Amino acid sequence: MIGWLQGRLAxxxxxxxxxxxxxICQGVGYEVQLTLRQWRRLPEEGSELGLHIHHSIRDDxxxxxxxxxxxxxxxxRELVAVSGVGPQMGLGLLGALEVPELVRAIVHADLRxxxxxxxxxxxxxxxxxxxxxARLQERFNGLVDSLEDDGEPGGALDGxxxxxxxxxxxxxxxxxxxxxxxxxxxxxxxxAGLDASAGADDWIRESLRWLSRAVA
Numbered sequence: 001m002i003g004w005l006q007g008r009l010a011x012x013x014x015x016x017x018x019x020x021x022x023x024i025c026q027g028v029g030y031e032v033q034l035t036l037r038q039w040r041r042l043p044e045e046g047s048e049l050g051l052h053i054h055h056s057i058r059d060d061x062x063x064x065x066x067x068x069x070x071x072x073x074x075x076x077r078e079l080v081a082v083s084g085v086g087p088q089m090g091l092g093l094l095g096a097l098e099v100p101e102l103v104r105a106i107v108h109a110d111l112r113x114x115x116x117x118x119x120x121x122x123x124x125x126x127x128x129x130x131x132x133x134a135r136l137q138e139r140f141n142g143l144v145d146s147l148e149d150d151g152e153p154g155g156a157l158d159g160x161x162x163x164x165x166x167x168x169x170x171x172x173x174x175x176x177x178x179x180x181x182x183x184x185x186x187x188x189x190x191x192a193g194l195d196a197s198a199g200a201d202d203w204i205r206e207s208l209r210w211l212s213r214a215v216a
Contacts, residue, residue: 002064005030006050012042017118018088020066023049032066033087035095056087065091072099074139082131084124093117103140106132109174126175133167168200173207186210 007025014020019039023030032051034042043049051066052073065087067073072094079090093102096117105113106128114125166187173183186207194202 002030002053002055004050005032005053005064005066006048009043009045009047009049012039012045014039017092021049023051023066030064032064033091034066035091037095037098038066038068063087067094071140075099075102075136078132078135078139079128082128084127089117089119089124092119103136106136109133109171111174112179129171129174165200165203169203169207172200172204173211176208178211182211183207 005023005025007023007030009021010024010029011022012020013022013031018033019036020031020033021039021042023032032053051068052070054065054067054073054076056063056065065073065076067076076087076090076094079085079093080087085093093114097105097113101113104110109126109129111122111125111129114120114128115122120128169187170183173186178186187203189210190203190206194206
């Protein structure tokens, strides 16, 4: 399996919604597909370029997908492991959102952000959040922790519910149509009035009361 390629950049290409480059390595040219963001950031032709590679082998051929760092490649592999998410959708997600933004959107079930990627609808976004949330929290723990900020949806909260409880509350409210920022504000608002032992049902009930007053 090919995991890394380093060589001379030649012939960046774009065909419909796919883009990539020919990478010349010791006299051999490898066609590598890239995210649109990475394609737009390519150096001049003839420049040296190294890429972490995801090597896909199927009955109809071999395909190489290139990424600027290992973290992005590993996230791509997590994405394409989800049912209904193919390589092109995975590239689209990574092209629409930077790695920290994408991890945060999945962990906090930010469906609106996930749906910014081409071809990603609400059901696919929900599936990504359900299937990948726990794995990404574990695998990208340091990154998720660095995103926990008071100013961000899903950020740290004084008196917040436990992580499992909070996840249940967030997912329920997202399913009811509320946005991550609205949910974050609701949790902050009701935290002072709830006991630390309050369950998810209590948090959901009080959050809904606050949200109904906020939009009234």
